Amino acid sequence: MTYRGVSQKLTTLVDYAHMASAEKGAASSGTDNLGSEETRPRPATTSAISPSLSEQRFEDLLEAAPDGIIEVDQDGNIQLANAAVERMFGYTRAELLNRPVDLLVPQASRGMHHTHRAAYWSHPVTRPMGSGLELLAERKDGKSIPVEISLSPTHYKDGFRVTAIIRDISARRAADQKLREIQELHTRQLATANEQLEARNREVERANRLKSEFLASMSHELRTPLHTIIGFAELLGEQLEGPLNSKQQRFVEHIHRDSLHLLELINDILDLSKIEAGHLEIHPTAFEFSMALGEVLATVRHPALAKSISLESVCENGLNIEADRVRIKEVLYNLLSNAVKFTPEHGAIRVKVGAAAGHVEISVDDSGIGIPAEEQASIFDAFHQVGATTRGVREGTGLGLAITKRLVEQHGGKISVESAPGRGSKFTVTLPLRNAAVKVKDFEER
Amino acid sequence: MRKILIADDRAPSRELIREILEISGYEVVEACDGGEALEKARELTPDLILLDIEMPTLGGFDVIRQLRTDPRFAVTPIVALTASAMQGDREKALQAGFTGYISKPVRLAALRAEVARLLQ
Ligand SMILES: Nc1ncnc2c1ncn2[C@@H]1O[C@H](COP(=O)(O)OP(=O)(O)OP(=O)(O)O)[C@@H](O)[C@H]1O
Numbered sequence: 380m381t382y383r384g385v386s387q388k389l390t391t392l393v394d395y396a397h398m399a400s401a402e403k404g405a406a407s408s409g410t411d412n413l414g415s416e417e418t419r420p421r422p423a424t425t426s427a428i429s430p431s432l433s434e435q436r437f438e439d440l441l442e443a444a445p446d447g448i449i450e451v452d453q454d455g456n457i458q459l460a461n462a463a464v465e466r467m468f469g470y471t472r473a474e475l476l477n478r479p480v481d482l483l484v485p486q487a488s489r490g491m492h493h494t495h496r497a498a499y500w501s502h503p504v505t506r507p508m509g510s511g512l513e514l515l516a517e518r519k520d521g522k523s524i525p526v527e528i529s530l531s532p533t534h535y536k537d538g539f540r541v542t543a544i545i546r547d548i549s550a551r552r553a554a555d556q557k558l559r560e561i562q563e564l565h566t567r568q569l570a571t572a573n574e575q576l577e578a579r580n581r582e583v584e585r586a587n588r589l590k591s592e593f594l595a596s597m598s599h600e601l602r603t604p605l606h607t608i609i610g611f612a613e614l615l616g617e618q619l620e621g622p623l624n625s626k627q628q629r630f631v632e633h634i635h636r637d638s639l640h641l642l643e644l645i646n647d648i649l650d651l652s653k654i655e656a657g658h659l660e661i662h663p664t665a666f667e668f669s670m671a672l673g674e675v676l677a678t679v680r681h682p683a684l685a686k687s688i689s690l691e692s693v694c695e696n697g698l699n700i701e702a703d704r705v706r707i708k709e710v711l712y713n714l715l716s717n718a719v720k721f722t723p724e725h726g727a728i729r730v731k732v733g734a735a736a737g738h739v740e741i742s743v744d745d746s747g748i749g750i751p752a753e754e755q756a757s758i759f760d761a762f763h764q765v766g767a768t769t770r771g772v773r774e775g776t777g778l779g780l781a782i783t784k785r786l787v788e789q790h791g792g793k794i795s796v797e798s799a800p801g802r803g804s805k806f807t808v809t810l811p812l813r814n815a816a817v818k819v820k821d822f823e824e825r
Numbered sequence: 826m827r828k829i830l831i832a833d834d835r836a837p838s839r840e841l842i843r844e845i846l847e848i849s850g851y852e853v854v855e856a857c858d859g860g861e862a863l864e865k866a867r868e869l870t871p872d873l874i875l876l877d878i879e880m881p882t883l884g885g886f887d888v889i890r891q892l893r894t895d896p897r898f899a900v901t902p903i904v905a906l907t908a909s910a911m912q913g914d915r916e917k918a919l920q921a922g923f924t925g926y927i928s929k930p931v932r933l934a935a936l937r938a939e940v941a942r943l944l945q
């Protein structure tokens with residue numbers, strides 16, 4: 380090989396080395412062998428290196444290159460091949476040198492390859508081969524490998540040669556393919572997840588519809604007999620068919636009051652589902668607080684007495700409030716019935732009601748079993764009962780405080796608890812005296 | 826004497842309404858389903874009709890549709906008296922042409938007041 384030829388090759392290869400290091404991600408680890416600028420000084424010009432040294436450097440670079448490098452003369456015969464070519468194609472160099480380059484071209488493309496090669500000689504510039512096409516090369520064992528090839532012409536005294544740098548891109552192709560598969564998998568999984576979500580939504584809608592239908596028919600079926608029970612009790616109470624004796628009057632009153640209570644229960648059950656759906660509405664009226672409290676105390680007095688629990692209440696006289704009377708009674712009842720339920724025999728319950736700064740503060744204080752600190756927030760969640768404390772006190776569903784909290788908040792108020800296990804509990808409700816809640820149209824007829 | 830037709834498939838309910846209204850001095854005619862309600866209405870042209878909504882054969886909504894197309898009943902007060910008391914039921918009734926809506930269980934005072942108001 381002439382000195383000039385070698386130095387030109389070197390220039391080409393040095394260029395190539397640059398190209399390869401710029402493309403580090405795709406190049407194999409062999410790139411390192413090309414030598415980085417820090418570890419091996421790159422010749423500034425080829426003339427600065429002696430021919431023999433230059434020749435050796437060229438050989439080193441050529442052999443270390445991770446890509447296959449061949450040189451083909453104008454007749455299409457291979458004049459040079461590096462180690463990477465041997466690895467890539469499975470031929471020894473002896474099998475390649477002076478053999479037609481067609482050896483490495485798949486059978487199907489050989490005809491075209493010939494034409495292309497002729498065209499290249501008429502316009503020899505450095506360029507990628509078959510850009511935009513998926514090039515294949517053929518190994519000795521007949522297997523095809525996807526390759527990228529860049530061509531650069533080399534001028535010799537006796538004419539041109541072309542240097543082809545061949546990069547095996549099987550790994551990249553495989554990675555691309557893998558990526559596509561993963562993307563497709565994700566797309567499919569996403570589609571499945573969407574379908575499942577839609578099915579679930581339909582299911583939820585259906586369940587909601589069924590629930591509404593159930594509630595509507597339950598309400599209808601319970602109201603129908605209550606209609607005649609309440610109606611006839613009222614009629615009897617009017618005594619238009621003749622006077623009742625005092626006992627009979629009392630019996631009729633019991634029937635009347637309890638059937639009205641039953642009606643309230645039905646409304647409450649419907650409210651519960653409205654609370655869950657976020658549709659709770661309140662109907663504020665002005666009333667005297669002590670009256671409402673008195674009515675509730677009357678209902679818990681008996682069960683408290685049965686456990687010898689003392690029931691004390693202090694309520695400011697003439698304290699008027701604008702709120703939903705039925706709901707406020709429900710709040711009081713829930714707190715008081717809890718106090719009775721969770722206070723052992725001979726305990727004490729104290730109710731205190733006072734007004735200050737536009738608010739009324741109601742506290743229900745018991746000497747009962749108390750609530751551990753870590754449970755004090757969750758008792759306001761629906762269906763939450765303190766396991767240890769409710770043991771032995773099995774009645775109830777854990778809805779009382781959940782409803783109570785919602786009702787209080789709907790009135791623009793707050794509820795809190797202070798308690799310690801074994802030391803009793805104190806629930807405090809603060810309500811605005813004037814109701815700020817929007818008055819809405821009746822949700823339900825009463 | 827003012828004549829009131831009550832249509833309800835439950836006998837106790839009819840008896841209750843009859844009692845409440847007769848005490849107040851009205852003449853009460855009963856129908857035990859929608860079909861009979863139509864017949865009696867056409868035959869007796871009552872001053873006021875209290876219609877249950879859920880009745881066998883012909884429901885309250887069917888009855889009112891047929892009655893309202895009849896010029897004789899174009900302005901007759903017709904009140905829904907029903908145990909359907911969920912959200913929207915009142916609006917549905919008024920939209921269907923009912924003059925008023927009373928939910929069950931009925932309170933005596935409320936029913937009397939409403940009837941008196943409509944027959945003024
Ligand atoms: N005064 C109290 N003393 C001790 N623990 C209480 C007290 N009030 C409530 N708790 C605890 O909070 C839990 C929730 O109370 P909540 O009123 O919501 O449900 P419940 O009383 O068990 O059932 P429900 O009120 O639905 O009949 C109770 O189960 C109990 O563990």
Ligand SMILES: [Mg+2]
Binds near residue numbers: 716717775778
């Ligand atoms: Mg409770």
